[in-house]
Amino acid sequence: MxxxxxxxxxxxxxxxxxxxxxxxxxxEELYNPxxxxxxxxxxxxxxxxxxxxxxxxxxxxxxxLARLSESKKRMRSNPE
Amino acid sequence: MNRKLYLxxxxxxxxxxxFGPIGMSTDGPPNEILLKTFEGLGVVFTDKDLGDEDEIPAxxxxxxxxxxxxxxxxxxxxxxxxxxxxAVDTEQQIVDVINERRDEFVSTIEKIDGKVELSLKxxxxxxxxxxxxxxxxxxxxxxxxxxxxxNNIQDQNEKIELGRLVEEALVEKKEDxxxxxxxxxxxxxxxxxxxxxxTEAMFANVAFFVSKSEEAQFDQAVNELSEHELxxxxxxxxxxxxxxxxxxx
Numbered sequence: 001m002x003x004x005x006x007x008x009x010x011x012x013x014x015x016x017x018x019x020x021x022x023x024x025x026x027x028e029e030l031y032n033p034x035x036x037x038x039x040x041x042x043x044x045x046x047x048x049x050x051x052x053x054x055x056x057x058x059x060x061x062x063x064x065l066a067r068l069s070e071s072k073k074r075m076r077s078n079p080e
Numbered sequence: 081m082n083r084k085l086y087l088x089x090x091x092x093x094x095x096x097x098x099f100g101p102i103g104m105s106t107d108g109p110p111n112e113i114l115l116k117t118f119e120g121l122g123v124v125f126t127d128k129d130l131g132d133e134d135e136i137p138a139x140x141x142x143x144x145x146x147x148x149x150x151x152x153x154x155x156x157x158x159x160x161x162x163x164x165x166x167a168v169d170t171e172q173q174i175v176d177v178i179n180e181r182r183d184e185f186v187s188t189i190e191k192i193d194g195k196v197e198l199s200l201k202x203x204x205x206x207x208x209x210x211x212x213x214x215x216x217x218x219x220x221x222x223x224x225x226x227x228x229x230x231n232n233i234q235d236q237n238e239k240i241e242l243g244r245l246v247e248e249a250l251v252e253k254k255e256d257x258x259x260x261x262x263x264x265x266x267x268x269x270x271x272x273x274x275x276x277x278x279t280e281a282m283f284a285n286v287a288f289f290v291s292k293s294e295e296a297q298f299d300q301a302v303n304e305l306s307e308h309e310l311x312x313x314x315x316x317x318x319x320x321x322x323x324x325x326x327x328x329x
């Protein structure tokens with residue numbers, strides 16, 4: 001019986017764990033402070049080269065800074 | 081009230097003074113910038129109410145203001161600049177930091193006295209032109225491309241291989257370009273820091289530590305560089321300075 005359970009459940013477990021791995025990677029990328037800093041520098045450069053408007057800049061900057069602040073909080077609550 | 085003493089840097093000074101209301105103005109009038117001295121060393125700071133925030137957000141506007149305040153201080157002082165976001169809670173903490181690290185502050189100020197940082201970023205304006213040039217001039221890339229075209233090869237792996245060759249050629253091209261920049265400017269600098277290229281189009285991102293007495297010559301050299309045969313077309317120069325030598329302390 002447990003063999004059957006395994007067969008029935010394993011692909012689902014597989015999918016779940018895969019989804020978790022992907023989600024972890026995405027979270028890592030999204031809240032990696034170095035990556036965010038680099039994105040900020042790229043964004044500033046775009047603005048300085050007139051490739052985006054000030055409104056666009058401000059909106060994107062706000063999003064990046066919010067993530068940066070969140071990433072610092074995560075590091076404080078979960079230091080490695 | 082969520083009061084913080086926001087710090088800009090340490091200077092050689094014997095008298096307290098105010099630089100006036102030239103600080104950040106996120107929530108009302110600009111903050112007043114003060115210099116408070118402790119036996120020959122002074123701290124440039126402002127008294128800021130952060131309200132609900134944990135910290136001052138590192139927005140472009142705030143970063144520019146941080147830089148502007150430091151520039152204003154640089155007119156009359158040599159400042160050991162602090163990076164954006166350095167803050168303490170009480171004046172006693174300032175006194176403690178000064179006392180603990182006095183020797184280090186004094187020797188660093190001595191080291192940067194009479195010197196400035198100049199930052200140069202150079203990037204290509206249009207990458208299409210750069211890739212076209214690689215396809216035309218790089219022997220390996222051209223051979224591969226011609227071979228694929230002549231035999232009408234549509235194989236995905238072959239195309240990936242061509243892409244890889246182009247990528248390699250781009251890295252080489254960037255190295256050639258930065259060598260030209262460094263050969264020209266390094267002799268005029270006391271020190272330099274080659275930093276990461278932050279975009280695909282960027283091939284030089286360098287901070288130079290330069291004597292004030294060499295600054296005019298350095299400017300001239302950057303000008304000449306922008307006329308260099310391989311640098312005069314399809315490039316954007318972002319030359320910024322003089323700023324406080326953040327990268328050399």
